[in-house]
Amino acid sequence: MLLRFISSNQFKVHALLLPFYLLATIDLFLVLNFNSRLTAAYVFIALTNYKEASDFVATYWRPVALVLSLFALCYGLGLAGLYKRRFYKSRALALLSACTLLLGYGAYFYKTATLNGLGQGAVLDLAAKDQSTPFGYLSQIGLTTYLHAQSQEHISKRRTAQVNIISQTNEPNVDTLVFVIGESSRPHNWSLYGYHNPTTPNLDRQKGVFRLDNVCTTSPYTSVAVPSMLSLSPISNWDLIASSQSLVGIYRKAGYDTHWLSVQEVDSFGGIIPHIAAEAQHRHYFERSYDHAMLPAYEKILLDGGTRKQAIFIHIKGSHFDYARRYPDNFRKFQPATNSAKDQITADYDNTILYTDWILNSLITQLQASKRSALLVYASDHGENILDDHRGLLGHGIGNEYDLAVSSFIWASDNLPAPLNLRLAKLKDRADQPISISSLPHTLLGITGVLTNDYNSAHDLMSDTFIPSTCPYLLGSGYVPSFQFSIRPAAKASGQLVHQAD
Template sequence: MKTFSAFRDGVSTVFKSEWPTLVLWSFLLSPLFFRILVSYRYSKIDLLVFYTIAISLLWLLAIRFVSSNQFKVHLLLLPFYLVASIDLFLVLNFGSRLTAAYLFIGLTNYKEAGDFLATYWQSITAVLAAFFICYGLGLAGLYKRRLYRNKALLLLACSGLLLGYGAYFYKTVKMNSFGRGAVLDLVAKDQSTPVGYLSQMGLTATLYLESKKHIKQRLESEVQLTSVSDQSDIDTLVFVIGESSRPHNWSLYGYHKETTPNLARHTGIFKFNSMCTTAPYTSVAVPSLLSLEPIEDWDAIASKKSLVGIYRAAGYATYWLSSQEVDSFGGIIPQIAAEAQHRQYFERSYDGALIPEYERILEQKGAQKQAIFVHIKGSHFEYSRRYPGEFAKFTPASGSAKDKMVAEYDNAVFYTDWLLGTFIERLKASNRKAVLVYVSDHGENLMDDSRGLLGHGMGNEYDLAVSSFVWASSNISAPQTHKLSTLKAREDQRISTASLPHTLLSLTGIAMPGYDSAQDLLSNDFVSSQCPHLLGTGYVPSFDFDASKLVLAK
């Protein structure tokens, strides 16, 4: 009993001394914990979450014991509190932390700030009120208060920070090899508070400076529309960009495991059995599949408006929803996202986190057409982190590392099938005249043969082949239905992901320079692709899938 009484008295003494610090800490930590509460259904509480919490607490402890004059310290930290206010606003309104995604958009779309403030002024006011109360109360409590310093605890906190960052850096070096990429990955994953804001700003500045030339050209480029036909009655276009998803593991394409049961139940699906990407890397493949420019002209792809900007210029309300993180591996994708009128990121979440916002968009009334671009995590490595536990349908056939990996990959495909099925069901329920396009950025190697290859970037029959299909609602006009029926004839033809932009412009009645009927899947002029693509070694004009299969069979 005496021990408990002594403990209680000790806690009471610490609280009386430290309550102003705790009030300030609570505000700085609020974005992190609200993010967990807001999205607990859509994200896995994994090591990365615990890492972020631990690093945040270590930073706060280091700040606490660096000086006995905490009033002065927290006065100097005012910029971090203001950034934390923005972070809290994003979490409460968009379910996302302040990362390089939003900083990059703000840096390249500052002209839209007026419209943003007009829309969210009430929420901004509420967050600022919380900031003034917490910050004011904390500073008032610290004023003229001298707190004890503890050099041992300061040293312990700093040692913990070195150990924490060092351990993560070691992990990322193992995955990406030592170099610039490993450093940027460490910076991208640092969402601690308050110092993690500097990491996100540094990453944003790096990405901006690297692509400053293309950003300037893209902002200055104008979409030259020849005409927009009123004959197309499609009022909603949904373009879903998958990740690392190859057709080999989809039952929709004949895989022996039932990984895509939801899509199999839907009518109106036109699948492509032989579609190839223009690059086995996300940073190149995604800009290419959203551009009218050929893959051999990368500068044109990087400097001209994408399909997102084209639909915006054509009068569509444009949206970019993403569960992908903005980091150095994304290249110019943030610039493409910035072309949309409305953007929202759900970093470190399952792809299912996109559904509520997707539903909200579909529920909007009005005559304006919609173009919704969705960039998902799909089957990105580590596969086991891409789906909730209830989607772990497939188990390893044996105890081997390969069988475990394949089972996890299949579960990720199973989850993507559920997501795409849900997107289609919501479109059906909305009664919109709609088309949904799904295409993966690239495929994936799963140690399929004696080469033992894993991942992508090799440029072979496993990472160049991608899953892709088009779904159309049953209420579109008879002429449009007839037009889409042409896709059935393309099912077994060799098609490049580069054909999709040309096909969609044709389907939605948009005419403009750069359109190529030879790449339009709905045109009689269509020519089967030779699968030109970019590798780290340069431009590759073609890839012979059949020849590769013959080589492997020997």
């Protein structure tokens, strides 16, 4: 109403409102496809992580193009109808509308201030929850600006953050620790978890594998999940995760030779992952390659290890969209049963799992050949939707049973000291319990005997005081304290929906 009475030239008014109409169209797209509003989190990812943004556009370009085409048609017709038309203008009604808006925002701000106090928290809370159209978009953009400045502050704090190791075992335990960070890999399509296609033939028969059946991520976004799985802080405290040294820095401080091998693109706008990598003594990047490109460097690291303890962190491309581009032709084993998009996507996705299985088995085989006592931990950053049901969802960032569930296991060499083997046996008791990827760093520090002030035995899978996770996570709409799901039954159900490869 304010915009209606503020000017008699409504053609000019609505022409100037074009950016808001575009934002409203994007907002509607998110509501219809993800049941989520256009919040600062989405704006922040779009403006600061061009890789995630480009992957999103590549995945959803058809519905995006359709929505934008309909918008252009409707908007063009609307402007044509307003051209050279003049409307009644009333300063009194415009002032009344403005006062009504101010009263509404003022009342909500007062309510927020009574809960959070009169200060920055109340302003931020008002901005975060203001999802009105069109003024809410200004609030979200303003909040995005604040978040960007805050992220720069986090990065600055990371550079000066200190690691305080309170105790470290002198007993022989694990000579080489390998932490493999997967990508978009859900357990529903792993034969290791009961999927009907033999997508993990090597791991299915590999000795020393402790399968974790109900593992959840802390966020369906790589830029949040990876820092979280390498941090000792809970996902409810993102500021601390973003500004503190990670597991990489802890092992470096403990005297381990630390290595970061990545097949992911080096994205200076991709959040704090590059800064986590910088905590390692040695970094190796293999951009725009298949995952096996890093295997020779990995083998050389093992050969050159000598008597020093090693912590090797590997970030693979895994099952990241576009699935058909994630594996060499000789891994194109599974073929679609029909020409449907679902069957084609599922076949390509299954082939990415088959390739990942080979990669992981190669890493384990080289560890065995090194004769060093070793642990290999694998966990994906998040899962993936692949047109599983009537919702027709593809990709991640949604927050459901498909992109919050992740594949994860721990492999142990057969030459570990007997006390460690007894502790590892407890993993069998944890197999069916809900486990968050945030428990992995606590578990690794516990078994390697490198303890800091932030170590918590309640998150250590091999501790008698371990507490199963409620699976809290961060989504675009904010922090969610829990998520209830059971992965293994879902994996079997999913297997019935996907056509068997010929």
